[in-house]
Amino acid sequence: MGKIVGGFLVPHDPVMFVAPEAPAEDIRKRMWGAFDTCAERLAGLEATSVVIIGADHYFNFGTGCLPQYLIGTGDVDGPLDVLPGLKRQIIPTSEKLAGFIADHGHANGFDWAVARAFTVDHAVAIPDRLIVDPVRARGQSIGTIPVYIAAGVDPFIRMKRAIELGGAIKAAVEAMPDDARVVVIGSGGISHWVGTPEMGKVNEAFDREIMDYACTGNLAAIQGLSDDYILDNGGNGGMEIRQWAVAMGAMPGARGEIIDYAPVREWVTGLGFVQLFA
């Protein structure tokens, strides 16, 4: 039987790569260092697989097909949107578990869209490169399973469904005959405005509200947030707290701890790092 052994909630800010020197030195050291801390703690969890939950930025998917939620069950590489210091590469996978999660979902009311060969964008590639790759470099074998939800492009996945989707991942992992040790990574947020006139604004109060819900495992509060509230206070990028909700939904009752947080206007985002404890 598989088990979810931990979780992380992290940003996937491409501006960190595009303008790495923009913030004050202490801030940028802390933020890059927070990814290192996540990697260090992931190493201690002895995971065999990570499920990284990202959101499409109207880049992977076009107007011809906008899935509510999708899982990569086969070959994975990325990122599609190559950035300075983030070149495209093959990403090790956990195909057996990914296929099992899809199949288990299909049998239990979760009609996953499936990507058999998938080039992820920065939403999955950044946490994979900064958190998982350093652990692989130590000799641990960890496969990445990408999950994409509709948080950047409407129609948005309902928050309730995002939480339920996390539950479906948990149920599948626990139904897996193998002894998989799985870590979930909710990748996104917190407040940021992407491409709108407010771009560059960060709302620390909103960010701290969301991190508080994450640290107390308050799924009801997350579910109670209306889209209008999130858009007004967290921006269109704030809708990515849905990825956090999926990870939290996979670990009901889990408490969390803030690894670090900073409102970084130069990187147009409130950067929050939380660890969830199984």
Added chain:
Amino acid sequence: MSRNVLEKLMHQLCVDRTVKQRFKEDPDGLLARYALSDEERAMVTGFDVAGMQKHGVNPMLTLGFWTENAPNRHPAAYMKALRGAAAEGQVFSAGLKQ
């Protein structure tokens, strides 16, 4: 609702090298293939990202469209086009490419 057609075109102008090249070389010829009104065509050729957002186009697409195709792709130029001439200050962009 041609927001959908505009978004289709914007997405292609973000990710499809052939469409981007055609837009550069023959914008009228390219746009004739899409069911857009004269007003909407003018928004595209004029890089009127504010107008497109008011029309309902996703801001991630207007940002991507700008950073891939505009004559001046700098984020500050995008923000000026979006906010109007009053926009000031240094702006770092979450654009997918610089």
